[in-house]
Amino acid sequence: MYLKNFHLRLKEALGEHSYRSFSEMSGVSATTLRDYVNEKSYPTLDRLVAISDASGKSLEWLTTGEIPDENMVIIYQYDLRVSAGNGALVEHENPVAEFRFSADWLRQQGLHGKRLSIVQVMGDSMEPSLYDGDLILVRHDEVRDGLCVIRIDNDVLVKRVQYDYAEGKFLISSDNERYKNIELSKDFKGDFKIIGQVVRVLQRVKQVA
Incomplete structure (x- = not known):
């Protein structure tokens, strides 16, 4: 439920990066990233953290699509x-x-x-x-x-x-x-x-x- 439409947010997080270049940044394999985008599998928490760190996107946004309110x-x-x-x-x-x-x-x-x-x-x-x-x-x-x-x-x-x-x-x-x-x-x-x-x-x- 929480990862609904995660593949769309991952595409946005990847931006202009290829699977290979983002893999080098995040430590998540290119094949795994491709599977996420194609909805063949979903990330574990440690991989979500790695994607978040590499892309600069918040964990809350990656998992739910909601932008955290800093206030x-x-x-x-x-x-x-x-x-x-x-x-x-x-x-x-x-x-x-x-x-x-x-x-x-x-x-x-x-x-x-x-x-x-x-x-x-x-x-x-x-x-x-x-x-x-x-x-x-x-x-x-x-x-x-x-x-x-x-x-x-x-x-x-x-x-x-x-x-x-x-x-x-x-x-x-x-x-x-x-x-x-x-x-x-x-x-x-x-x-x-x-x-x-x-x-x-x-x-x-x-x-x-």
């Missing part, structure tokens, strides 16, 4: 089961979707050039700030406290984190009063990590009055 930044949503309840075991951390953001908007938010991802909230411990199913934008920088995505052993949670410098411990709390606070001292033997800070709710599943 748009792609941020991926990951299958990271972020829990706002009692935690959820992380089994996969694979991108499941992509979102496009204006580079100008990211600059205004102080987020341009930062490592960002989008994950989905599970559970109700952060209500009314976050609801089950909300999509949140997470910044993956060095963070000490705030509304954060954290990992405690095999559980990934979204909680409010406060670092006590005097005691050298973390206070982890929920917005929902039904959930107890957690204290992690410097003597905590488990695995604790702040994955990132929640910077924005992108999509709410519940209308908030």
Whole structure:
């Protein structure tokens, strides 16, 4: 589906070059290039990259025919089961979707050039700030406290984190009063990590009055 009409775009990428001369530029054999143009076969990713490098055409254009918008930044949503309840075991951390953001908007938010991802909230411990199913934008920088995505052993949670410098411990709390606070001292033997800070709710599943 993505390589529909690829042979036409390849012809344009070849330009005035013969199969032989373009083969020398790209490292893809002349016979293989001819097969692509005649729709006898389709390129693998490594050959697409070689054709892109040799022709100066973008991978996005070669595969889809779409011209990339340099003012748009792609941020991926990951299958990271972020829990706002009692935690959820992380089994996969694979991108499941992509979102496009204006580079100008990211600059205004102080987020341009930062490592960002989008994950989905599970559970109700952060209500009314976050609801089950909300999509949140997470910044993956060095963070000490705030509304954060954290990992405690095999559980990934979204909680409010406060670092006590005097005691050298973390206070982890929920917005929902039904959930107890957690204290992690410097003597905590488990695995604790702040994955990132929640910077924005992108999509709410519940209308908030």
